[in-house]
Amino acid sequence: MPRRPRILIVGGGIGGLAAALALERQRAEVIVCEQAPKLSEIGAGIGLAPNAVKALRALGLEDKINAAAYASEFAVIRSWRDGRQISRAYQGDYREKFGAPSITIHRADLLGILADALRSTDIRLGQRSIAVAPNGNGAVARFADGTDIEADLVVGADGIHSKVRESLFGADAPRFTGCICFRGMAPAEAVPRDINTGDVTLWMGPRGHVVHYLVRRGELLNIVAHIDSDAWTEESWTRECDVSEVTTTYARRNSALTRVFPASASWYKWALYDRDPPERWSKGRATLLGDSAHAMLPYLGQPRWRSRMAACSPAPLPAPPTISTPRLPLTRRCASRAPARATITLRRRWRGCAATCAMPGASASAATRPCSRPGGSMTTTPGGSWRNGHGTQGPRASLLSPPPRPI
């Protein structure tokens, strides 16, 4: 009987576990090495647009995901200056329009559902990879404890500070965008009733915006506040800050907005960095997936679905007799997704510009100045129609398109 391909995934985050699930269903022998002592996620929410829900459907997880998530009927944009509603988009018909709903979910709930669905994957915790190198018939990963693991294919799903990417393609030089974000999570009952409307809400203002939405069946409100500032430059999702820093930052905004901040007991802040879309993310029998391959600014709510789309629809595995030539699927994987990913990365920059320049007097942030706006129309509602119907192939991006004009 032919041998099953052995695939090592470095990183047990959302992208790594989704890939493990897709690969074990293709009868691969899968090992996941995660540096943390347990599989865990921080307390933050994720918006899953219909394309992401479809990817999870392909893994047989849609019912569980829907049961753990929250589906807002409307996506609303409000002015943070006077609180007025700027737009209100109905999302209740997304299943009919796009084939799946738009939902919001707690990251830990999503990771837990993925982990529970794994059957044969060998998960090894406390295993920090320090380097990966392709060799003739596969690739080898070296770990901090001095051990090596060889596999027919090594997938780097080790996030934004990827060691796998660094060892394959060298260190990168991410650019600080001049933007920082604060995030909090509040029990829904602690949120003032006029704010806790059940809508996905985006408050827009000069040089910033704030998004909040319900997760965990409506029990928790996820809040992310963005502001143009260079007062903080650490790219970390786990750096805590005091709520007073958030309330001071947004002190002169509409009180309907600022009353939401104290509802969260803990606040975190991180600086946003930008990376250019990569030209390739595979070398020999080693490849990258998710943030390690294409970390993006979080303006279209798409990074995670990009990792899941990549994870859920890997190029067909080479049949074991042809295991000596798996470069073909990896090359196809690069070729078919590179334009889509470049498009999304550049759209995300443009979206950052749109979100922060929408009000009179606002200026483009450092994040958006050097970027190109890819072709095609784009909505400015939180539930953008472009992303909802988007499959693995994005609209063809012209990387040479003119820069965005502030609106």
Ligand SMILES: Cc1cc2nc3c(=O)[nH]c(=O)nc-3n(C[C@H](O)[C@H](O)[C@H](O)COP(=O)(O)OP(=O)(O)OC[C@H]3O[C@@H](n4cnc5c(N)ncnc54)[C@H](O)[C@@H]3O)c2cc1C
């Ligand atoms: C906390 C957090 C919140 C986010 N929120 C948003 C958001 O609100 N909106 C948005 O659009 N995008 C957001 N993003 C971005 C989005 O979530 C990412 O695109 C997505 O998580 C990518 O998944 P991933 O599996 O590629 O990487 P990650 O989720 O970062 O997972 C990487 C995993 O690899 C492990 N790892 C790292 N290095 C090693 C190593 N050397 N050896 C072994 N294991 C290693 C890590 O411990 C981690 O478990 C967020 C990202 C994070 C981390």
